Amino acid sequence: MRTVSRKIERLINLTIALLATKRYLTKQEIFRSVDGYEGSEETKERMFERDKDDLRNLGVTIDVGSFDPVFEDEAGYRIKPEAYALDLGNISGTEIALLSLAAEAWRGAALDGAAHSALTKLRSIGVESDLDALPAIAPRLTTSFSGFQTIVNAISKRDRIAFTYVSATLETHLRTIEPYAIATRDAHWYLAGRDIDKDDVRTFRLDRIDGEISIVKNNGRFEIPQDFDVFASLMNEQRSKIATIDIRKGKAQLLRSTALSLVDKGEWDQITINYLDSPYIVDLVLWHGEDAIIIGPESLRSEIIEALETIVRVHG
Amino acid sequence: MDKPVQTPISRTARLLDLVPYLATHQGIELSALADVFGVTQSQMIADLTTLWMCGLPGYTPLELMDLSFESGFVTINNAETLSSPRTLNDEETIALLLGLDLVIESLPEDRQDLRGLALALVKRLSLRTNVRAKLAAIPAVAGSTIAVIESALSKKQYLGMTYHSLYSDTISNRVVFPLELRSEGGVEYLFGVCQSASATRMFRLDRIQALELASIPAEPVLEIQSGDTIKTSYRIRVHSRPRDAAERFALDSASVLTDPEISSFSNEWVRRSVLASSGTIELLDPPHLRREVVTAAKSILTIYQRQ
Numbered sequence: 001m002r003t004v005s006r007k008i009e010r011l012i013n014l015t016i017a018l019l020a021t022k023r024y025l026t027k028q029e030i031f032r033s034v035d036g037y038e039g040s041e042e043t044k045e046r047m048f049e050r051d052k053d054d055l056r057n058l059g060v061t062i063d064v065g066s067f068d069p070v071f072e073d074e075a076g077y078r079i080k081p082e083a084y085a086l087d088l089g090n091i092s093g094t095e096i097a098l099l100s101l102a103a104e105a106w107r108g109a110a111l112d113g114a115a116h117s118a119l120t121k122l123r124s125i126g127v128e129s130d131l132d133a134l135p136a137i138a139p140r141l142t143t144s145f146s147g148f149q150t151i152v153n154a155i156s157k158r159d160r161i162a163f164t165y166v167s168a169t170l171e172t173h174l175r176t177i178e179p180y181a182i183a184t185r186d187a188h189w190y191l192a193g194r195d196i197d198k199d200d201v202r203t204f205r206l207d208r209i210d211g212e213i214s215i216v217k218n219n220g221r222f223e224i225p226q227d228f229d230v231f232a233s234l235m236n237e238q239r240s241k242i243a244t245i246d247i248r249k250g251k252a253q254l255l256r257s258t259a260l261s262l263v264d265k266g267e268w269d270q271i272t273i274n275y276l277d278s279p280y281i282v283d284l285v286l287w288h289g290e291d292a293i294i295i296g297p298e299s300l301r302s303e304i305i306e307a308l309e310t311i312v313r314v315h316g
Numbered sequence: 317m318d319k320p321v322q323t324p325i326s327r328t329a330r331l332l333d334l335v336p337y338l339a340t341h342q343g344i345e346l347s348a349l350a351d352v353f354g355v356t357q358s359q360m361i362a363d364l365t366t367l368w369m370c371g372l373p374g375y376t377p378l379e380l381m382d383l384s385f386e387s388g389f390v391t392i393n394n395a396e397t398l399s400s401p402r403t404l405n406d407e408e409t410i411a412l413l414l415g416l417d418l419v420i421e422s423l424p425e426d427r428q429d430l431r432g433l434a435l436a437l438v439k440r441l442s443l444r445t446n447v448r449a450k451l452a453a454i455p456a457v458a459g460s461t462i463a464v465i466e467s468a469l470s471k472k473q474y475l476g477m478t479y480h481s482l483y484s485d486t487i488s489n490r491v492v493f494p495l496e497l498r499s500e501g502g503v504e505y506l507f508g509v510c511q512s513a514s515a516t517r518m519f520r521l522d523r524i525q526a527l528e529l530a531s532i533p534a535e536p537v538l539e540i541q542s543g544d545t546i547k548t549s550y551r552i553r554v555h556s557r558p559r560d561a562a563e564r565f566a567l568d569s570a571s572v573l574t575d576p577e578i579s580s581f582s583n584e585w586v587r588r589s590v591l592a593s594s595g596t597i598e599l600l601d602p603p604h605l606r607r608e609v610v611t612a613a614k615s616i617l618t619i620y621q622r623q
Binding site: 004005007008009011012013015016017019020033034035054057058059060081083084085086087088089094095098099101102103104105106111114115116117118120121122123124125126133134135136137138139140141142149152153155156157166167168169170182184187208251252253254257279282283284286287288289290291293295301304305307308309310311312313314315316 | 340
């Protein structure tokens with residue numbers, strides 16, 4: 001236990017020393033001045049290498065350099081305060097409140113831990129959160145998907161990932177992708193990225209990923225296209241089509257709520273809606289039974305008639 | 317909150333974050349401080365004791381950080397070097413960016429001022445990370461919904477709501493006494509007593525169209541009938557699109573193809589679900605509902621043939 005806290009003390013003392021110095025400190029200077037470096041030269045070297053790695057893993061950037069020509073061959077170390085410290089510029093109580101609300105949205109969900117530590121840092125700035133400036137809203141992100149952090153880290157580090165994905169026929173396939181984005185819409189989470197084997201951008205629903213997500217080591221990082229728009233990709237907006245549907249007055253609330261236009265036709269209202277692919281629009285219209293009838297396009301009408309005939313046939 | 321994993325690294329991180337927090341919260345109660353960092357009080361004392369041994373090279377009282385916490389209130393001095401909060405890491409930035417997205421979408425229309433502030437924050441944070449504008453969150457539930465429910469729960473007050481029932485395809489006004497918020501399979505529900513039915517009901521938050529605190533004096537709700545009337549069993553056969561069937565009926569992939577039995581409170585839901593499966597699912601039992609499905613399909617076909 002004592003050795004563990006010795007290690008922690010040394011890491012803190014090293015951070016303080018490297019932050020406080022105005023010039024690069026050589027290893028020898030560090031060993032002489034920073035508390036906790038003991039033992040043979042070799043032991044101290046090993047300790048220092050491990051400590052540097054540990055601090056980097058904590059997100060502390062250690063700058064390596066030398067400014068003194070006399071010590072040309074010897075590297076010096078320091079932590080630049082501007083790289084260490086959080087700098088959001090001038091920040092108001094209202095802005096802190098907005099960020100707090102953003103962090104609170106993760107309560108109990110996948111990035112709860114990260115959101116909480118971010119919040120602690122924000123509160124340490126010393127600007128009081130002005131929650132009264134905001135309307136009473138409490139948005140929530142709900143995902144407890146276990147691979148969420150892996151995906152988030154892979155996106156920020158530009159690592160390829162691989163996972164087993166359940167196809168529409170319930171077969172499972174290994175997919176390797178360069179992850180571009182993660183997004184939520186309509187209570188589902190989606191991952192978008194370039195599928196290596198298919199050489200195309202695809203979207204995946206997180207709840208259809210079966211098992212663990214693994215990081216695939218590859219040489220060279222990929223680039224996320226500058227103009228990549230996650231929702232355009234998700235919703236295939238460029239390819240969306242328009243259907244005309246008659247819905248009974250006072251009925252088909254779900255279709256009604258997404259209508260682009262509505263014309264009163266007496267007993268019925270005629271609406272137009274956007275749709276992506278035909279099986280799902282047919283399913284959605286059939287959910288409403290006799291209260292929703294597809295008028296056009298003709299191809300969609302044929303499909304729904306065929307679906308109805310299939311229902312009659314399989315139950316015949 | 318989960319108990320943070322105790323590695324030397326995570327403890328070091330906590331200690332580094334503790335210093336700036338203390339610097340702006342001088343005199344905070346020890347127990348409150350332990351809560352902020354999600355640790356026990358004895359762990360917090362151990363952390364503070366470790367910090368006490370740290371400071372600038374020299375390590376005399378002049379250089380060491382000066383902590384006092386024996387009184388149960390914590391103060392820190394001589395800690396300028398570490399007193400700025402550490403920069404946010406990628407994961408923290410992403411958590412905030414996604415959260416802000418959601419906040420922006422949840423703000424009422426008439427608060428363009430806050431929208432502008434939040435968008436500017438997104439921009440500032442994006443500059444700090446590799447992940448630029450590659451995140452997007454559109455909430456399924458209106459931002460104010462949860463806030464109003466939470467307030468009703470804490471004040472033990474009734475809620476007035478406009479609710480869209482998908483099963484019955486109706487929009488109705490209801491008065492509900494809230495009991496709790498529940499989350500199942502990523503979907504959030506309000507569990508409460510529906511006044512008109514005098515029974516407990518589950519309401520999907522994303523189907524609540526309007527919501528307000530009702531001005532009915534709260535009285536303990538007596539004699540609640542359980543809304544959990546007996547579930548009926550149904551048997552289906554999946555002919556194609558098995559993943560859709562598995563997701564619609566919450567079946568595991570192993571059972572989808574073996575004429576699974578499903579259970580539901582509502583014939584209406586089953587009838588609609590079978591119709592909405594476009595013939596990929598066959599309802600085997602019960603026979604009367606099977607006949608209803610056929611009758612419905614035939615009468616819809618008649619409408620198509622008329623036009």
